[in-house]
Amino acid sequence: MPLIDSANIACGFHGGDPSVMRQTLLLAKQHRVEIGAHVAYPDLQGFGRRSMAMGSQELIDAIQYQISALDGMARSHGTRVSYVKPHGALYNDMLKDEALLKSVMSAVASWYRSLDLVLLATPRDKKAVELGFEYGLSLRFEAFADRGYTRAGHLVPRGKPDALLDLDAAVAQAGDIASGKLRSVKGHKLNIVPDTLCVHGDTPAALEILKAIRTSLQATSD
Amino acid sequence: MPLIDSANIACGFHGGDPSVMRQTLLLAKQHRVEIGAHVAYPDLQGFGRRSMAMGSQELIDAIQYQISALDGMARSHGTRVSYVKPHGALYNDMLKDEALLKSVMSAVASWYRSLDLVLLATPRDKKAVELGFEYGLSLRFEAFADRGYTRAGHLVPRGKPDALLDLDAAVAQAGDIASGKLRSVKGHKLNIVPDTLCVHGDTPAALEILKAIRTSLQATSD
Amino acid sequence: MPLIDSANIACGFHGGDPSVMRQTLLLAKQHRVEIGAHVAYPDLQGFGRRSMAMGSQELIDAIQYQISALDGMARSHGTRVSYVKPHGALYNDMLKDEALLKSVMSAVASWYRSLDLVLLATPRDKKAVELGFEYGLSLRFEAFADRGYTRAGHLVPRGKPDALLDLDAAVAQAGDIASGKLRSVKGHKLNIVPDTLCVHGDTPAALEILKAIRTSLQATSD
């Protein structure tokens, strides 16, 4: 927590439960870390990493339920949710399926308080920017230090080689992202302009990677 | 909905799901019916009718999660939750176990907005009133038209004879409650002072019972 | 139960729970009705009607778990599972995705006792027959009395017009199926050769439809 600026908290649909959520909220509050609702398909067994065909209204309901649950708990503990970041298969699917992206945007935009939406920074963000404008949403584009990129600027799917980067590669990639020199795992130049940098908390080396990136980026910016 | 003043909406732990919740919220809003969060033990398989031994903090978290989920959805559809009514085993257990009642009260009282708490009107409400005062909670005491009462003024448990009343008995009992003449199924006089009258929506004859009670009480009050 | 020859029993992943399963097993046994394991994606909230992207091995495990649960309970009550029928989205998906069909077949074929597999009878069953032969599986092709058919011989998806047939249309279609004259909702001739006829138990008019079909088919065969 001391190493990050914002924390994505699972809302019980792919992970987390009310008590884990409270503990994480309190930890985030203590370290003055921004809180994001990490919303997902209803898939505890598969940790939200399985694509599910949900109707648009069903998905909107599921997303608003999750944001609401986390935010109401947060407010009861003196903090609040600032943004929404879809998780796992939902996060990836909405990049490829415009109707799905619209449903996600509609869910966040029609939630009763204004929240930002986090999505993957890719070389082709123009469409998302337009849609975000249409829905009156503030978007945050995100880059990943610890994941390999495809030529299209998407993440290499888990289970494939190069999907997860090791410590050194992640530190190097964080630097490349910061200096606008990100490349795909095959070496293609990727022109992305991210607002936020993500490191997965469930990678065993997460903490070391975070520390090394902090140190490295600090050194560069000094 | 046109027949009732307040609707208890399940929040996904014993029944309901985000889409059912939205549909019911909209229906309640349309009929200007007050909305209650029907919070329960996490027990979908048993419809919340199985007692569960949860730690106090765990229970508080589970209750706040459920209220939050429903209220956030409600507010995104232009309405809001007014009160909390525990469901099933939780509702019954908190009458018998003061520590549990305190946990429920603490959950509602520490939620970030002020909500009423509904509990069973019994001949011995004094303790609950004192605790409610201590927690700064506004309580609503409830009577049941369609359920038999024990000598102690509790509901006859489901599965036992006389647990569920038929149409005529329910109408008669609604009248008895309104006129302060409620008796247990064995005929003991029960001295209760309820604020609200409940009819279960999952009884097959629920609608007929509601209509008949409305007609009957209306006639009496004219 | 007296009206049917085989009953598909949900195994807890899209519906059902251990007690409902026991009750249905006992009812089936009493009426000497064959028992099928109605296996599904793990999706209680969506009643198994949402497609889910599961890995092949994950799906095989999920199917074998469900068959096992039902069959072990069946055998403890003096009966047993005879066949497997995928439910909802899984049933439809496996018609369109050969890799998925292979996973389903592999799950049934590698289960420890020999079971039949039920799938939709379509005009193009040749591929399924070949695969069934390859996996050493006995297949049962199924037709639906109460569902409209597309030109390709698939079911019209729920939610679209003509997806569900009413009583008269279902009786007529049952007759057409029996006499080889089935047509799509748009009137295209569909050449299918089914082994079994299905009526959904969750349609409100299911019982009437069943009775009318029984009477009608009986009259025809006399």
Add this chain to the structure above:
Amino acid sequence: MPLIDSANIACGFHGGDPSVMRQTLLLAKQHRVEIGAHVAYPDLQGFGRRSMAMGSQELIDAIQYQISALDGMARSHGTRVSYVKPHGALYNDMLKDEALLKSVMSAVASWYRSLDLVLLATPRDKKAVELGFEYGLSLRFEAFADRGYTRAGHLVPRGKPDALLDLDAAVAQAGDIASGKLRSVKGHKLNIVPDTLCVHGDTPAALEILKAIRTSLQATSD
């Protein structure tokens, strides 16, 4: 796995899922380790550590479902379940509630194949032995190396001091159990005669504890 003789496998109600179950089954098979069905209350959120008030028949159904699911998967992978060991709250509750113990025994005894039942070895096993005889069940009494004991010979509940023993204490207690010198955490002599010794797999030091106990007991028996 190489260090143990029998492995309790969660069946999806408090932990585990079909794929985790398959992986653990295969590992157990490879190391020729006996397989036990670790059956529990339906409580994924609470990891089966919350007591739940289930009706006797409901509980029997839930237990038979879990045994069946695991055994059917086991048999499809060339192995089988040998015994049943209740988990968490169910394991503890059945020691204190004879009606519950009878339900558990009935569930195992009426399952379609003969399985042993594992329960805690206490100074007062006579009643359990009688009931086991009545139900025609073969019982295995179990002692815990890594858990503190109360004066009554039950486990000190999790969350209390001395509930979990560290490496040295666990090795010492394993020796005491083997030589009939077990004492409660307060020093009372406990006269138990166990058939099997348990070490929890979810303790961080589980592996070290296991190795040390193996070494120590080996040395003693040489």
